[in-house]
Amino acid sequence: MINSKDANITDDGYIEIAGWVHEIRDLGGIRFLLVRTRDDIIQVTFSKRKVSGELIEKVKTISRESVIHVKGRISKDERAPNGFEVIPNIVDILSVAESPLPLDPTDKVVAELDTRLDNRFLDMRRPKVKSIFMIRGLVVRAIRDFLYGKNFVEVTTPKIVATATEGGTALFPISYFDREAFLNQSPQLYKQILMSSGFERVLEIGPIFRAEEHSTRKHLNEATSIDVEVSYVDDSEVMKLLEELIIYIYEYINVNADKYLKTIGIDLKIPTRPFRQISYEEAIEIVDLKWGDDFGSLEEKKLGNEIGEHYFIKEWPLKLKPYYTMPLEKKGKTEILSKSFDLMHPRVELASGSQRINDYALLKKQMELRGLNPDNFSFYLDAFRYGMPPHAGWGLGLDRLVMTMLDLDNVREAVMFPRDRRRLIP
Template sequence: MSLADLRTHYTAAINPEEIGDEKVTIAGWVHEVRDLGGICFVVVRDRTGRGQVTLVKKKIDKELFDTARKLVRESVVSVTGTAKPEGKAPNGYEIIPDEIKLLNESQSPLPMDTTGKVEAELDTRLDSRFIDLRREQTTAVFNIRHEVLRAVRDFLTDSGFLETSSPKVVATATEGGTSLFPITYFDREAFLNQSPQLFKQILMSGGLDRVFEIGPIFRAEEHDTRRHLNEATSIDIEASFCDHFDVMVILEDMVAYVYEQVIENASASLEALGVELQVPKTPFMRLTYDDAIEVVNSKGGDMLAWGDDLGTAAEHTIGEHVFKETGESHYFIIDWPTEIKPFYAMPYEDNPLLSKGFDMMHRTMELSSGAQRIHIPELLVSRIESQGLDPEGFEFYLKAFRYGMPPHAGWGIGCERLVMTMLGVDNIRDVVLFPRDRRRLSP
């Protein structure tokens, strides 16, 4: 049995006026069967949409008609026939079948409804993700996620970046702290990597100049919120002979390009979700940390002191302030206190209390964090020690700084949060195929 025997066209690719009397074969899942006695409609669903198969009892073989009306929803079929224009049918055509092949019959009842007529809780959907993915809205999310990652790769490649991959099993914490998943690596302790940061910087010493990576990161944080995951997909860049302002421009231009490409290439998926996108205007607003603290404190409520990190409530307050000022949802917070940024963030030479670090924000949450990095080995060792870490544990990393490390800067942005905020999704687990959080390890 060849592919041509099972499918010649996706459902969305059939145009009866172009095909004429040529036979077509579609393959997919039985989305719906409507048996009206003298006429039977079978709606077949594939990745691109739906195709209607129409059988009139008086005009078709009795055995074929009986086969169609007995089909069980979500069974897998291949249908061969002639496509005819039909304005009321999905995609504007119907197929008059010559043959219906039942390739795999589904059990009944289904774990959940796939038609959208009965809503299911998110946990129910995730428990049966294979069924949930057959829903139009779920498929739409992952079509859009694909377009997001494709646009990221195209933009960064066209901007002179090389795609790289870093290890996910490491001997040392990337940023210190305890939010790590320990594993046994033969006879040694190791960790799942929480960031490609140190390896990106080593590549700058190697002269690769501009690199990016799209890959998993792991954080053993005990968050149980709608915007946190323990395994996420991070988009990271590092660029030599750049400062933090240079890479901020790359980041905002990339985000705007991603929106443009999703609007252009995923219009059907956006329509299925009822989402209308607008491309963010660049440059994004730059708000200093000091100004951000002032905005929060001016609104009353819990007051923040200089040096405090920004919690969820503060981020929302600042986001709403920026939206009212600019009408835009994306902005930067710059000039963070050095002590609350990672050890590799470069302090300002004329004011070491402030770092050349930044966060790119959506008005609902943080999307990205970045900085110009310390490239001077003595200063880097000092910063590692100031955060209570042992430089000896970072020897593999520090070695790269002793033999000619250029000035460099970079950032990381969470793919899931980017998609989540783009689509206005309420729970981050909705934009991950098989999410990993505190409670979910299967499927």
């Protein structure tokens, strides 16, 4: 079996590789095939002096991006790209690629994002694009690594639900046998219920769905959310956890994904701790808003430029946050604040969280104040009637995290098969 990591090099100096024909350079008497495996590009050299005429004839028929298997001898040679090349004995053509290709995997002519997404299978063969997703996989691994180390239990909650979670966003209705149902916008209610069940520290990595008809570089209709909920802590403690996690991820990627970062051409700067924390009140002063206003795109941009690195906005007006957010009374303030926070990257919001209300009567009251009918949420509210610990948590957008970390222009670049207002295929 040929592991794509990449080559099985045997003691007698033989190597076996399988992959795609990345480029063909035919100089007449000598022909170079660059074979691309998952992580490397290896040169296979066919010179008339060292390779049989029969094999050379066979190789002439191979089209770019065909899949081949090569067995040959390793030859150290300074003239070869990585200091070595393969002098082949056997070449098997495993799959012939048609021509012309819908886009060029060698980056000579870069296709537009739309063309790339239409042909994502080919687009992801490009080393730069593949590196993004290799890193994304490692980010998820880092998250699990970090949170498992802190005794979190990973859970999965339903994505098909009967009611909206928090209001605010539009939901996708689906038909569920003879009933109406929705795709869940967030695991919020379920992870809170799990606090009542005594799991104390839960982690969920999963899809969330928003039916908003926006078309921007930072929104998707299907996103991946990293959700955390913790019992017996307040908002400041989960802020600290979030901050530590972000740093851990950056450091993990810096150490474990060096090769991919180089391929993308990123010099990863690890954010400095502690992240700056500004209150909502301070933030509106910077961008010249009135109390009670939410930040629009322009304000977000202005704040980001002003601060220039990761930061928290905390102590939001209660009315700007969902009903389950814990109110905060501050001495000398008449306005009702909340024990809530957003984690911001200069470009975009990454996460938001809060301490949650764990008192049944207060929670019910907050729902009613926002015009929600508590009867529709009894599956959730009941969990607060029989012993609910105080708890806090947050949701972090994985796609945006990867986008900002790798400085990608568009969040779609960080998602293999993005779902936006127009795109449902592939």
